[in-house]
Amino acid sequence: MVLAGIEKLHARLLRRNALGRHFRSLAVWDAFHRHEVQGHALSDTQSQRLLAAARAEPAQLLAELGSSPDGLSPQRAAAVRRRVGANVVAHDQAPPWWQHLWHCYANPFSLLLTLLAAVSAATQDTQATAVIGAMVLLSTGMRFVQERRSNHAADALKALVGNRASVRRRSLAHEAAAEAREGFGVTLHPHAPQVQELPMHELVPGDIVLLSAGDMVPADLRVLSAKDLFVSQAAMTGESLPVEKFAHTHAGDGPGSQPLEMDNLLFMGTNVVSGAGQAVVVATGGHSFFGALAQKLTAQERTPTAFQAGVNRVSWLLVRFMLVMVPLVFLINGLTKGDWLEALLFALSVAVGLTPEMLPMIVTSTLAKGAVALSRKRVIVKRLDAIQNFGAMNVLCTDKTGTLTQDHIVLQRHTDAWGRDDDAVLALAYLNSHYQTGLKNLLDVAVLEHAHLPQQLGIDTRYRKIDEIPFDFQRRRMSVVVSEDEQRDGHHHELICKGALEEVLAVCTQVWRDGAAQPLQAATLAEVQAAAAALNAQGLRVVAVAMKEVPPTQQVYGVADESALTLMGYVAFLDPPKESTAPALAALRAHGIAVKILTGDNERVTAKICHDVGLPAQAVLLGAQIEAMSDAELTQATATHQVFAKLSPAHKERIVRNLRQAGNVVGFMGDGINDAPALRAADIGISVDSAVDIAKEAADIILLEKSLMVLDQGVVEGRRTFANMRKYIQMTASSNFGNVFSVLVASAFLPFLPMLPLQLLVQNLLYDVSQTAIPFDDVDAEVLAAPQHWDAEAIGRFMRWFGPVSSVFDIATFALMWFVFAANTPAAQSLFQSGWFVEGLLSQTLIVHMIRTRRIPFVQSRASWPLLATTAAVMAAGVALVMGPLAAEFRLQALPLAYFAWLLPMLLAYAGLVQGVKWLMAWRDGAQGRSAAPSCAMPAARRDR
Template sequence: MFAVRNTSAATAKLSVFEDAQKIAHTPERTVEREMRRIAALSAEAVIQEQHSSLQGLSAVEAASRQRIYGPNLIAAEAQRSGWKRFMALLASPLSLLLLVLAGVNLAIGETWGGLMIGIMVMLSSLLSFVQEHRSDRAAQKLRSMVATTATVLRTTKGKIEIPLVGLVPGDIIFLSAGDIIPADVRILSSKSLFISQAALTGESLPVEKTPFAIAQNDAEVFSDIVNLAFMGTNVMSGTGMAIVIATAEHTAFGHIAADLVKRREISSFDQGINKYIRLIILFMLVMVPLVFLVNGLSKGDWLEALLFAVAVAVGLTPEMLPMIITINLAKGALAMSEKKVIVKRLNAIQNFGAMDILCTDKTGTLTQDKIILEQHVDIDGTDSSKVVEYAYLNSYFQTGMKNLLDVAILSYVDVHEKIEPDKHYQKIDEVPFDFERRRMSVIVQQANGSRLLICKGAAEEILSVCTDAEHGGVPAPLASQHGTAMNQTVDSLNQDGFRVIAVAYKQLPPQPADSADAFSKTDESALTLLGYIAFLDPPKDSASEAIIALHHYGVNVKVLSGDNGAVVLNVCRHVGLAGDHVVLGNDIDALDDDALGNIAERSSMFAKLNPMQKARVIRCLQKRNHVVGYLGDGINDGAALKAADVGISVDSAVDIAKESADIILMRKSLIVLKDGVLEGRRVFGNITKYIKMSSSSNFGNMLSVLGASAMLPFLPMAPIQILLNNLLYDVSQTAIATDHVDRDYLKQPRRWEITDIGRFMLTLGPVSSLFDYLTFGILWFVFGAAHQSVLFQTGWFVESLLSQTLVVHIIRTGKIPFAQSKPSLPLLMTTIMIVLLALWLPTSPFSDALGLTALPLLLNIAILLIVSSYLLLTQLLKSWLMSRFGLK
């Protein structure tokens, strides 16, 4: 069963193995030496060294090893403890900045100021922590429903499925197409086992793995060792048996962050948030020193100027931004979880809302995912029982992953009882399916000792290896005219909506059943074409409605299928996808990216695509500034799922699809996707409300503070008042996540546009400052605050807090607030609470401690009129911005 051979050195290539060595030289080299040593051992020696056997481990021994080695989780996947997660939130850039400012206050004796800043940081971090914890708990419950498993041997139970987390060194596992390699393993036996190592090496072509021992230095690059397979890679085709030699952090990359194993580009949303934070910090670096210098030079009290500058820095910091983002994303995830949608990556929710193109496989999305074997005919289109019997034998004896077509064949009525495969046939070998050949074969021995190779697959691929065809049960040489006639039979079935699979066979000379002969794809030659089996996967009744709904919300649906072009066209017509032309995989290979991008934008139907072609279509669409989602569940969907901005799969998908996806659907439906799109837009809408408000308010405050500092003989607002103002304003914003989003806003994809934020900031910020200066003038000239700094500071404190708190109702909607668009009840209640508190604080028992004084009735009325005028002008300018620049 096992053999030893030497292989030639593989071509060196840059891989994340080499990246890893740059990051952690000593651990990686130690791992590499150990792996090379194991690769040089025979399979029997490896099993013996691992204290295992070909019967696997006992359940007791596996449990004992789990206690020693721990769960099979890499560090990036392991759940952090609560205090570590909370500390990580405190370590965010904005929180660290505020804590530094709090430290400055405490160092110079301003205890109240330091405590106020600390309260804001703790409030933001605590709310973020609570929301993340709630979201994680809900997601974990749903993730348990779609846990990825491995097929493992147990001495008492035989083959069983266990979660990947339960694997231990010494476990004997079985590999087949679609499986994720769950740990670092040594191959014990294989049959055409091809593994994609793209996640590790970036190499798109799969690598064949064999069980043969090699010399320790036979492979120049670690990843090229042919008898080892590494955690995070996946099986593209073939089958194999392997022994686990390392799990979790003991794997080749367990000690390195997960982004080396599964890289993902930072989303446009994250990029936009980072740009916004950098912009605010840049403003602070310019404005805060300027405010400090202006106040110090004009008033001569440098300590007071420092305190004021620190308070201004806190006021300019959007300290609630991380919390607002977390709450909104978590709320979106929880809302989607109620619809049985698992959000594996929170930021994918925003990408959902930004998506303007959805690419999807055909089967199960546009169709009912209930494939039925409808016809079994010979090459002339006449019913043939022999065709379905041979197809049954092929599906019955294959050990690779059985797809829906195999399931349909195996469930065909009475075939099993008629041919009794276990009684009359003995399996000798198989040649597994791969996406290049698009066919698979089994070799069986009949009771009379004769052997039979039965091959089934795509019609054109089967025809390419046939030299004969059966006519009336008698094989006859194929002639050129026969090919044309057979193509007409296939085309006729395709045009009727059938998916066609060809069946062929070859008689082999008798050989002992225990013969060591091994078969390969080279044996798939000189076959006799037997006929065709035709499957029907009826279109879903809801598919047409869902496509119309998605189109209504600005999402175009495109089908990327590996199926026949005629079948794809037939199904797409039934569900209302426009177009008369199907783009084939062979067509796009001849195109450069620009030409393919042009075609991809105009075409809705793609057929006969291999995995790399699907991913290429998606990347070409992304280059044309589209946000692309991909829905798939098969082995050939892994590359497309990773290439897409948001990868979507289903709970019944193969391992590689589930692991590559950002979103997991508990039911495969485009209607569910429409709901996800709308939820993503709601989340993004509520986040941008806060950003628009904070950016415009902060910019306006900068202008007001700078001017007031230069003109006034005293500080325009005491440092503790600025801090309290900021704290109360932040509290009022915590309810934004509960707010309603206008239907008009949901109609189009929503993407981060820093220019839109800039327009709001540069237009509405000066308006806010204008009314601040109006307040200054009234306080100074009408109410005599020139010599009453407390009265001046109290008046601006109240006006500033009221205007910042109330303007949310203007910016939260593109319509007329309250009349055409009502806020959520929590947002309304927090607004009312802060407004009442702002009016009460000057007369409260805390007024002296806060440096506030009671305001005359007329001044309160004047402030209310100023705030009302500010809100009215803001509404008018907002409407102008929307009509002028199309902002929402």
């Protein structure tokens, strides 16, 4: 049941954090920016509540919210949640069944069929009305059942990739102590509050939230404390640069002040870029700033995604074809037969035959089935349309750590600046990692695994933290300031800095050697860099450690204080390559995907790891070199280089955009805050469940296992899903084109209709049933071997090649019935119509197996058993309808057995001709450099999120 819900996960997950749903569309963003931010997005009450929170003293605000610096108890939080509701925007709820049913029905094809059914009813053609109604019910019902069943399991799936927030909650003992102090004046010793990781939807006003780099802001918050807290509000205000937030209280500003102007407020849907802070929740769900925007924006027209645009293009091609051909059929039959009512009904039946009424159901079912299959391979699809891009991807950009390597970093060496083991360097690194409150990465975790150091260093008794200077991706270093016991002689503050080698060396003026500091002159600098390079050559990632002692005269430190440091040495980490990496890279190459490594790490470490896994890295392009390149130069460089090192987030984003502009379909795999810009810029963003919130929010695909092999399996499944959708479109287009061409020929020369409207409708209904198992069909290996794209010209080319082939045998059937079986008068028309009914149905059903593969069907490639079963059942039902007791109800008649003796060689000849045309198309496409597999219709999606 959980797996079955994945096909609905894309909508539910994006609604859960509605930012991803609304602001990825530039049209909606324009409307938002024009009408909401510049106007009045909030009601006066909501706006005044946020402004009041910005202007209130923290203690006063906490009291109004019934909270405290220690947060809420679970009991109080539950009571507040019952009163204000869950922290979700209004449209996060699943629609009622009747609204969902309407959504499944309301597509152009169902509406067109309904119109045709109404016309049939008005002309008292009850049988045609019933058949058309059955088509609508089949298409709508199957889609409704498939999606409705998934909705019930979507909540279970959310937990797999859902974002969480760090919240301070009081325990029961703490709550009782607080009530005792307040109510009875008794002094108790409550337990300390607990920091819990809670799903964002559980937050309520009054909760105390802890924020650090990479976190999504889970609700509207008032900042209580902040240290270099920078937040990206681009989605709310359009500001490209992060905004710093503070904990100060605003005085009463002018009447025109807006909540977005307050630098002590944080808004749902934004994200923390750097620094750390604590804040109290003041508004959740629909009461938040974003919740109010979302409620207004849901009523606006959404721009279709590129995938939807491709399906729409195919649909409108068939509709335009119908608008031309149906009037011709009507006029020809009216003029030649003289019965204009019968001609109208027949023309309407042809219109039904040209309508791909199963397209919405086939697309939904195929994507849903693909998402379920991907989930079994530990790949969660957030946005179903992304499956098409997954299959079309031909370039994968990925980081090194955790993808090529085991993502289990071990502290291997701790040395002085000359490469000699030094425990003092490890102690300084431990102090830095222990006292920092920002985003702790795997390097910090590896340092903190040395459990014996706290006792040796006397962290609980000897040191206390004074301040910290958080990490950011421009400085690529972070510092903490600690103080030793004031009773000791020489009391001072120690600023301990840890970070990338070049960035730390940039703020060092001295180096520690043999118990003393020496000036860091050019010759000495070359020596210490050589020592670090020797560690890099062993595949070790080197982090520099520096410090300085300062007088205890200040309590607040900033980036400017990171100067005149003394380089103490290095901590070096090992992250060995995965055993599965080399086979995975080979599998990706075999599937036509070029892998490019985009990392912020040192070029020597990167080259060593790439060499170990068999990835060519003779020339590594560095971020500094990219800075100096023009776009044209970068295009040439990205085409010839596979490994890029020492990159900033902006470099990664620029490379991804450059690859896309060169015509590639680019996937980007990342899990850090520095990866978010590139994830948004890629055609398909791929992250992992352990990623920071902003990376998961920016991604389309979430891997439950950070592995290239899992990714390769997901790509193959995406291509299989796309191939099955393509089959239906090819079958529908070619069959419809051939049928209408045959109808035009027959209408011009026959003295009666080649098939009655009711018969044509029944044939279409049976053919539709035969195609319902296409989403579950197998796909040939060669189709999966290369990226697959929508091609705008392919659908028309496919129609022109295969449509006339079926018409050749339709016309041959006309000749057979006319000359051999003497069905050449109006009195014998039912025999003629029965003959074409059977031949048309069997050939249409046979084409399902012929077009689904470039190989010889049934011999070299067999369909899946569901497709075999449905097509066999439909063929048997069609023959039984003509030969059985119900034939008269449809104005058909039993065919002579000799007819089937003629029919069998005709079907074999038809299959042989189709196979020959397939081979001819393959030769022609190969000669022109096209893909060996026919494809339909549209360039891969390009999206800027």
